[in-house]
Amino acid sequence: MNTQTTAIEVLGITKSYGDHVVLRGLDLTVPAGTVYALLGPNGAGKTTMIRILSTLIGADGGAARVAGFDVRTQPDGVRRSIGVTGQFSAIDELLTGRENLRLMADLAHLPAREAAARVDELLARFDLVDAADRRAATYSGGMKRRLDLAMTLVSRPRLIFLDEPTAGLDPRSRRDLWQIVRELLDEGVTIFLTTQYLEEADQLAHTVGLLDGGRLVAEGTPAELKAQAGGETLDDVFLALTGHGVTPESDDELEEIR
Amino acid sequence: MSTMTYAARDSYTMLRRSLKHMRRYPSLTLMLIGQPVIFLLLFVYVFGGTMGAGLPGGGGRADYLAYVAPAILVMTIASVALSTAIYVAKDATEGIVDRFRTMPIARPALLTGHVLGALAQTVLAVTVVLAIAVLLGYRPDAGVAGWAGAIGILALLSLALTWLCVALGLAAQSVETASNTPLFLMILPFVSSAFVPTDSMPTGLAWVAENQPFTPVIDTLRACLAGRDPGSDAWWAIGWCVLVTVLCFWWAGRLFGRVRAV
Numbered sequence: 147m148n149t150q151t152t153a154i155e156v157l158g159i160t161k162s163y164g165d166h167v168v169l170r171g172l173d174l175t176v177p178a179g180t181v182y183a184l185l186g187p188n189g190a191g192k193t194t195m196i197r198i199l200s201t202l203i204g205a206d207g208g209a210a211r212v213a214g215f216d217v218r219t220q221p222d223g224v225r226r227s228i229g230v231t232g233q234f235s236a237i238d239e240l241l242t243g244r245e246n247l248r249l250m251a252d253l254a255h256l257p258a259r260e261a262a263a264r265v266d267e268l269l270a271r272f273d274l275v276d277a278a279d280r281r282a283a284t285y286s287g288g289m290k291r292r293l294d295l296a297m298t299l300v301s302r303p304r305l306i307f308l309d310e311p312t313a314g315l316d317p318r319s320r321r322d323l324w325q326i327v328r329e330l331l332d333e334g335v336t337i338f339l340t341t342q343y344l345e346e347a348d349q350l351a352h353t354v355g356l357l358d359g360g361r362l363v364a365e366g367t368p369a370e371l372k373a374q375a376g377g378e379t380l381d382d383v384f385l386a387l388t389g390h391g392v393t394p395e396s397d398d399e400l401e402e403i404r
Numbered sequence: 405m406s407t408m409t410y411a412a413r414d415s416y417t418m419l420r421r422s423l424k425h426m427r428r429y430p431s432l433t434l435m436l437i438g439q440p441v442i443f444l445l446l447f448v449y450v451f452g453g454t455m456g457a458g459l460p461g462g463g464g465r466a467d468y469l470a471y472v473a474p475a476i477l478v479m480t481i482a483s484v485a486l487s488t489a490i491y492v493a494k495d496a497t498e499g500i501v502d503r504f505r506t507m508p509i510a511r512p513a514l515l516t517g518h519v520l521g522a523l524a525q526t527v528l529a530v531t532v533v534l535a536i537a538v539l540l541g542y543r544p545d546a547g548v549a550g551w552a553g554a555i556g557i558l559a560l561l562s563l564a565l566t567w568l569c570v571a572l573g574l575a576a577q578s579v580e581t582a583s584n585t586p587l588f589l590m591i592l593p594f595v596s597s598a599f600v601p602t603d604s605m606p607t608g609l610a611w612v613a614e615n616q617p618f619t620p621v622i623d624t625l626r627a628c629l630a631g632r633d634p635g636s637d638a639w640w641a642i643g644w645c646v647l648v649t650v651l652c653f654w655w656a657g658r659l660f661g662r663v664r665a666v
C-alpha cells in the first residue's frame with residue numbers, strides 16, 4: 147500500500163465487549179492529507195474505533211492499516227506515525243505544561259536544543275506561555291485540552307487522531323481548535339476525528355462517516371450526504387438515514403462525562 | 405541508535421518523571437521514612453527492654469536494637485515498595501498512560517522508570533533510617549564484605565518488592581485497591597524472624613515463619629551487618645528475591661501490555 151495516498155484503510159473491523167457488539171464490520175478509507183470525521187451518538191463506537199486504529203486495543207475481526215502499517219502485526223510502525231488526542235485528558239497533572247511537552251519531546255528522542263525550541267513554539271501556538279510553568283492540574287478544561295493537543299503534536303506526526311476534540315469547549319475555543327485543524331491540514335497532516343457536532347463535521351471534514359448501530363450507515367462529503375438525504379443539515383441526513391437524530395444528551399450531561 | 409539505547413533513554417526519561425512526581429509529593433516520601441522510624445522507636449523503647457531479655461542468651465534494650473535494626477530496614481523497603489503500587493495505579497487511572505501506549509516508547513520504559521524511582525527513594529529512606537538507628541546506639545560490626553552483602557541483599561529485596569508492587573499496582577482497578585493489596589508485605593515480616601526468633605513461636609507458626617521469604621532475607625541481612633557469615637540463608641534469600649523479581653517483571657509486563665478495561 148502506498149502511504150502517500152492512503153493514510154487509513156479499514157476492512158471489516160468488528161469488535162464486541164462480551165455480548166455487546168460495538169462494531170459490526172466497518173470499512174473505510176482515508177486519503178492522506180484529508181480530514182475524516184466519524185460522526186455518531188454516545189456509545190456508537192467512535193472511541194472504540196480510535197482505540198483500535200491507535201493500537202490501544204485489538205479488533206475481534208477484520209484488518210486495518212494505518213500509515214501503511216498493519217495495526218495488529220506492526221503496532222510499532224503505527225505508533226511511530228501517529229499522534230493521538232483521546233476523548234479524556236491524557237496529560238500529567240503533576241507536571242507543568244512545559245514539563246509535559248518536554249516529556250513528549252524527550253520520548254520522541256529530539257535533541258535537547260530542538261526539544262526546547264519545539265516546546266516553546268507549541269506553548270506559544272497554543273496560548274500557554276503564561277501558564278507554562280504552572281502545574282497542569284491548575285489548568286482550566288480548555289487549557290488542558292490545548293495542552294493535550296500540543297503534546298500530540300510535539301513529534302510532528304503525519305496522521306492525527308482526535309477523539310471529540312471540542313467536547314466541552316466554549317464556542318471561541320471550538321473555533322480556535324478548528325483553525326488549528328485547518329493549519330495542520332495545510333501542513334499536509336491527515337486527521338481522523340470523531341464528533342457529535344454536525345456543524346463540526348460540516349466545517350472541517352472532506353469525508354464524513356455516519357456511525358450507527360456498529361455500522362457506517364452513510365459516507366461521503368458533507369454536500370453529498372445532504373444531497374442524498376435531501377436535507378439541509380447533517381442532522382436531517384442522520385434522521386433520514388437512521389430514523390433518529392444524532393443530537394446527544396444535553397450539554398450538562400456532556401459536562402458530567404468530562 | 406539501537407533499540408537498547410532507546411530503551412535506556414526512555415527509561416531515563418521516565419525515571420526523571422517519577423522523581424519529579426516524588427518531589428511534588430514530599431508528604432508521601434516523608435511518610436515512607438517516618439513510618440519505619442516510628443516502628444524503630446516503638447520496638448526499641450517500648451518493647452525493647454522486654455524483648456531483649458527474651459533473646460537467646462538474654463540481653464537488654466541495646467541487644468534488641470541490634471536484633472531489630474535489620475528488620476526495620478527491611479520494613480523500610482517494603483514501605484517504599486508499597487508506595488510504588490500506589491504511584492503505578494494512579495498513573496494507570498490517568499489518561500497519560502494511554503498516551504504512552506500509543507507512542508513508540510520502549511515497552512518496559514515506563515515501568516522501569518517507576519522501579520528506578522523507587523530504588524532512589526529506597527536509598528534515601530534506608531540511609532535515613534540507618535542513620536537514626538546509629539544515633540540510637542546501633543553499631544553494625546560489618547566489615548567491607550559484610551556491608552557489600554548487606555547492600556546487595558537490600559538492593560535485591562528492593563527490586564523484588566518493587567516489581568511485585570508494580571504488578572499489584574497494575575492489576576488493581578483503582579488506587580484504593582492498589583494501596584490495600586500490597587499491605588500483606590507489612591504484615592508478613594511480623595510472622596518471620598524480624599522481631600522475635602522463630603523458635604519462640606508455636607510449632608505451626610514457627611514453620612511458616614521459618615519458610616517464608618522474609619526470614620532468610622532478614623537473617624542474611626542481620627548476619628552481614630553483624631559481621632557473621634550468613635551461610636545457606638544467603639542462597640535462600642537471593643533465590644527468593646530473584647524468583648519474585650523475575651515472576652513479577654513478567655507479570656507486570658503482561659499486565660501493562662493488556663487491554664485496559666476502560
Ligand SMILES: Nc1ncnc2c1ncn2[C@@H]1O[C@H](COP(=O)(O)OP(=O)(O)OP(=O)(O)O)[C@@H](O)[C@H]1O
Nearest residue numbers: 163168186187188189190191192193194195665666
Ligand atoms: N471496556 C469496555 N467494556 C465493555 N463495554 C465497553 C467497553 N468500552 C466500550 N464499551 C461499550 O462500547 C460501546 C461503544 O463505546 P465507545 O466509547 O466507543 O462509544 P463512543 O461512540 O465513543 O461514545 P461517546 O460519544 O459517549 O464517547 C458503548 O456501549 C460502551 O458501553
Ligand SMILES: [Mg+2]
Nearest residue numbers: 192193194233
Ligand atoms: Mg467516545
